[in-house]
Every structure is written in structure tokens, then in C-alpha cells.
Amino acid sequence: MTHLSLKNVSKHFGDFTAVNDFNLDVNKGEFVSFLGPSGCGKTTTLRMIAGFEIPSTGQITINGADITNKAPSQRNVGMVFQSYALFPNMTVAQNIGFGLRIRKEKEADVVDRVKEMLAIINLEKKADSYPYQLSGGQMQRVALGRALAIRPEVLLLDEPLSALDAKIRIALRAEIRGIQQKLGITAIYVTHDQEEALSLSDRIVVMREGEMDQVGTPFQIYNFPTTVFVANFVGTLNNASAEVVDPAKSIIAIDGIQFESAVDLKERKKGDKVRVAIRPERFNFVSQEKKANIVDCRIENITFLGSIVRIQVMIGNSKFYMDTFNNPFLELPKIGDKDQVTCSREAVLVLDE
Amino acid sequence: MNILARIRRIPFWSWIWFILGALYFLLPLYATVNFSLRMERDVIGFKAYVRAFEDPDFLKTFMYSNMLALMTILASIILIVPTAYWIRLRLPEARRVVEFITLLPFVVPAIILVFGLIRIYSSPIKIPFTDTTLLQPLTTFEIGTDILIVAGYVVLGLPYMYRSVDTGMRTVDVRTLTEAAQSLGASWFTIIVKVILPNIRAALLSGALLTFAIVVGEVTLASFLGVPAFGPYLFLLGQHRAYEPAALSFASFLLTWLAMGLIQLFTGGQGQASGAH
Numbered sequence A: 001m002t003h004l005s006l007k008n009v010s011k012h013f014g015d016f017t018a019v020n021d022f023n024l025d026v027n028k029g030e031f032v033s034f035l036g037p038s039g040c041g042k043t044t045t046l047r048m049i050a051g052f053e054i055p056s057t058g059q060i061t062i063n064g065a066d067i068t069n070k071a072p073s074q075r076n077v078g079m080v081f082q083s084y085a086l087f088p089n090m091t092v093a094q095n096i097g098f099g100l101r102i103r104k105e106k107e108a109d110v111v112d113r114v115k116e117m118l119a120i121i122n123l124e125k126k127a128d129s130y131p132y133q134l135s136g137g138q139m140q141r142v143a144l145g146r147a148l149a150i151r152p153e154v155l156l157l158d159e160p161l162s163a164l165d166a167k168i169r170i171a172l173r174a175e176i177r178g179i180q181q182k183l184g185i186t187a188i189y190v191t192h193d194q195e196e197a198l199s200l201s202d203r204i205v206v207m208r209e210g211e212m213d214q215v216g217t218p219f220q221i222y223n224f225p226t227t228v229f230v231a232n233f234v235g236t237l238n239n240a241s242a243e244v245v246d247p248a249k250s251i252i253a254i255d256g257i258q259f260e261s262a263v264d265l266k267e268r269k270k271g272d273k274v275r276v277a278i279r280p281e282r283f284n285f286v287s288q289e290k291k292a293n294i295v296d297c298r299i300e301n302i303t304f305l306g307s308i309v310r311i312q313v314m315i316g317n318s319k320f321y322m323d324t325f326n327n328p329f330l331e332l333p334k335i336g337d338k339d340q341v342t343c344s345r346e347a348v349l350v351l352d353e
Numbered sequence B: 001m002n003i004l005a006r007i008r009r010i011p012f013w014s015w016i017w018f019i020l021g022a023l024y025f026l027l028p029l030y031a032t033v034n035f036s037l038r039m040e041r042d043v044i045g046f047k048a049y050v051r052a053f054e055d056p057d058f059l060k061t062f063m064y065s066n067m068l069a070l071m072t073i074l075a076s077i078i079l080i081v082p083t084a085y086w087i088r089l090r091l092p093e094a095r096r097v098v099e100f101i102t103l104l105p106f107v108v109p110a111i112i113l114v115f116g117l118i119r120i121y122s123s124p125i126k127i128p129f130t131d132t133t134l135l136q137p138l139t140t141f142e143i144g145t146d147i148l149i150v151a152g153y154v155v156l157g158l159p160y161m162y163r164s165v166d167t168g169m170r171t172v173d174v175r176t177l178t179e180a181a182q183s184l185g186a187s188w189f190t191i192i193v194k195v196i197l198p199n200i201r202a203a204l205l206s207g208a209l210l211t212f213a214i215v216v217g218e219v220t221l222a223s224f225l226g227v228p229a230f231g232p233y234l235f236l237l238g239q240h241r242a243y244e245p246a247a248l249s250f251a252s253f254l255l256t257w258l259a260m261g262l263i264q265l266f267t268g269g270q271g272q273a274s275g276a277h
């Protein structure tokens, strides 16, 4: 069931287009991330849903009701900011109860609801602390509790974790997802961190320069990017220009070295220029596993990344990365070695040049 | 030990300059106090203070000036808080212009301000392009003059009040706080009263105390507008008496210090409530 819907939404600042023709239907209880590089219009889109910006054109509805021009205070939309934005003059409990007291709810109900939220965000002991007495992670949890206390239709989060350090970021990420699923609340999450988007979302909207580039589940976005931009932005990706050799058999060639792809190339002609994209982890050394595409390569560089070893190889004149799991009992190749690598047909993505 | 070591590390010449500066400031003050205590020959006592405080005009002018100060503070808060708030929120490009305007009192002397006020408001206020009189000249009746002088004082206090308030708003990021409150359903009135004002109260207080200090000692506007204020009273007293003005000067020094102490106290307290992250 569609809960939140954006139809043909655009936003211009003067003659600059920050968001162009944005279309999205979000289901009740769905967690959708807006992912994209800085300045691509994620925040602007979120602020239009919150009511802090009015779309230049288009329509935004919640439960079918048009809210495009409603004041932010009338939308019942919860917002979590990167900078926490807790009221410094109020305690944790007062911050959480603020929205309820504005709604003139009975004091006893407010107290109950605040208790409930404190339990959910796991900060019962800090009810009477002031924001300055909390850590960043705790402040952001309070902000989350404050936004959820009013039982909002939609929860909006604008890079809520980017001011926190890596460990807390990952812990709080899981916590946010857990709370969202438990309450079954519809959430829109803005981030430029692909790992965050992949791990949290039901669906991801990848944005570029104000446009939606691709919408899909994390699985689709990562494994089947439809544009070079998405392929590059999400995860590490090898890509090289190639030429179609045999459209019927889906064979392409990089510098004359042939690869077989699972992508249907019947629409293309022999000699067409295309871009080939292969994830580093889809490569294997031939000695380890036998696959469809076996090509010669030369080892250029080896980088140790902890659980993963990233090996840079030359295939023809194109550089490729390949990732293998770190295994202390396996011998790594040496720089300058000639070797053979392989990857499955499915690993070979063919995109427009 | 630690402090001693640190003091010893301060270079010799720094000490000299510090002591010279302190003397420059403290010697006249000491002289004033000393002088004010010697009203009776060969006796150190508070006679000058008693005399000064006993004068009924002292109390009258002092209370009047306090009332003016209070009005000025109220008027400038009502004028400046929403202005500074709106500039932070919606009109950041207007900040330079407004800052320039608020600095004008440093450039235009009070004497020019008061002559301007007198020139304009000593004729009746009419509806433009008609002969219908709205109000008698403000300078001709008491409340009118009070309004004029408070308006003048608001201008004189502008640099201090605006700067305090604006700095206060910068330190709490009023913009995001406003948006947070809006998304929780708060109206503009609620936002200003429950979120903005409590978070800039230290700034308001320091602006208010500076305004207070300016108004209570101000002479030019008060004497040219002919109001019974404390500044002109002190000035007059100085021309006819010797000891009492010294006593009052020192008393007002103490008052200023008390005010500064209050600022420290309240800003210290608020530093806790607002906290930096």
C-alpha cells in the first residue's frame, strides 16, 4: 500500500535545478534510502517531504492526502538531523515530551509515552540529563526518540550518523533499523555512505545531480546496476571500455581479450562500443576454480585490507581489481607474475559507454 | 607550585606593562575613594555617602533612570530578538546591512542624535499630506519625551544588544532548532518563547546589563531633552559639590562591577545548560 508518494517533484533555486522530476512511491513500513554524492539533491528532497522547502512543481501525498503546501508543523512528520538539534535548555525527557505537550496531550499520557520512548532508545537512566551531558550517539538516540514520540506518519533522517565515529555508527545503524522495523514506521534515510544504505534499506534511490539514477533493493543496486554511475558509486567496480564481438553469444572484448557475459546483447551490433563492469570479488585465479572466462593477466599490485586482499591486475591494457578473502594458508602471487584469472558470465555487466 | 612556576615564566616586561596598566586604572579609582571618605576633616568616614544618598533628588533621578533603562531594555528586546532571529533564519544576506546600522551609534555622536530627535519631534505629528494633527509634539509632554528618550537609548544600546543576541543565536544554531521544533508541531510563538528565548538568555542578560549601564549614566540625551535623569543630576552635583559626586562615582563603579559579576554568574550557569558538543 502506498503511504508516501512523490509525483514529478522538482525544485529550482533561481535557475539552478536541485531536484528534477522525482517520482517515488513508498509503502507503509518501508525503509527507503536516498544515496548519492554531495550536492545531488538528497537533503532538498527530504526537506520537501518535511515541508521546509516547497516543491517548484509536482505533488507530495501521505495516505493519498496532498501535503505539498502544508506547513511543516501540520504534517506530522518526524525529523532527525545530522547535528542532533536537541533543545539545550531541556532535559532528555523534556525533549522527548516536547511534541506531545505541544499537541496538548494529557500530562499522564505524555509521561507514559516518554517512558516508553526512553525504553525503546535504551536511555532510561538519562531521563533527567541535559544534552550537553550526553555522548553524540546518545544525543542522536534522544533525537530519534523525540521524533518518534509524536507517532509521525513518516520518519525522515538526514545523515543522522555522519557526525559519529565508526564503531558507534555501525551499532546505532542496527539500532535504528531495529526500532523502525519494530514500530513498522515508514522511513526515509539520506546518506552518502553506500555501506549504510546497503545494510539498512528495503529500497535505495541512487541520485545524481538532482535526478534519480536507479531505484531498487540493495541486492539489485549492488549486483545489477543499470548505469555506470550507480555501478561506480555503490561498491568498488572495475570498468573498462570494450567492443561487442558476437551479439548473439553475448561476447565482448577488452583490448582483444574476449569475455562472455550473461547480459543479453542481441540489441547491439558487432563492433559497438560498450562499457564492461566487473566487481573485484567476482574474479578468481584459475588455479583455484574453473569458470567460463579465462584470461591472461599480469599482477601489478597487492593491497592487504584485513579480511580481504585486493590485487590489481592488468588485463590487456586495462587495470582491474580483484578481491580474494585473506587466507594465511594460500600463497599470494607476486607482483610482476603472469597468471590467469576467471569470472563467471553473470559477473560481466555490460553498460552503455 | 604550578601557578608559581607559570607566573615566573611570564617575561619581565609583561609584568611592567601589566602593572603600569593596572596603576593607570586603579590610581584614579583609589584617589576617588580616598577623597570620598574625607568629607569631615581628619576623619575617615562615610559622611559623603550618607549625604549623597539622603538627597531626595538622588533617589528620584536614580529611580527614573532605572525606569528608563528597563523600558529601553524591553523595547530593544522586542525590536532586536525577532529581527536577529529572522535574519539568521531567512535573510542571511541582510546581516551586513543590519550590522552596519547597529554600528552607527559609534559613528554618529549622541549630540547629533538628540538634535535630530528634537528637530523632528518638536512639531506636531500629522497625517502626511493633510492638516489633521495626530499627536501634539512629543517634546511638549512628559510621556512623549519619555518615548523619545527611550527610542534614543534603544539606538545607543543597539550595538551591544544586537551583537549579544546575534552571538547568542549563533552558538545555539537557531535554524536547525527551529526546524526541529516545527517538525514537532510547534507554532512560531511557541518556538520563540520555549526554544529561542531560553537558549539565548545569557546573551540577553549581557546585552541588557550593558544597556542598563549606558542608560543610567547617560548625560547628553537626558539633559538636552530635559528629563530628570540620573546622569544630568550627577553632572550638576559635580559642579556644586566636591565629596558627594566622588562617593556616587565610586558607588556606580560598584554597581557596574556587580552587573559584570551577574553576567559572569549567569553565563557560567547557561554555559552548562547549553553546553558545547
Ligand SMILES: Nc1ncnc2c1ncn2[C@@H]1O[C@H](COP(=O)(O)OP(=O)(O)OP(=O)(O)O)[C@@H](O)[C@H]1O
Residues within 6 Å of the ligand: A013, A016, A017, A018, A036, A037, A038, A039, A040, A041, A042, A043, A044, A045, A192
Ligand atoms: N536554499 C538554497 N538555495 C540555493 N541552492 C540550494 C539551496 N539549498 C540547496 N541548494 C543547492 O541544491 C543542491 C542540492 O543540495 P542538497 O543539500 O539537497 O544536496 P545533498 O545531496 O543533501 O548533499 P550533501 O550530501 O552534501 O548533504 C546543491 O547544489 C545546493 O547548493
Ligand SMILES: [Mg+2]
Residues within 6 Å of the ligand: A042, A043, A044, A158
Ligand atoms: Mg544533505
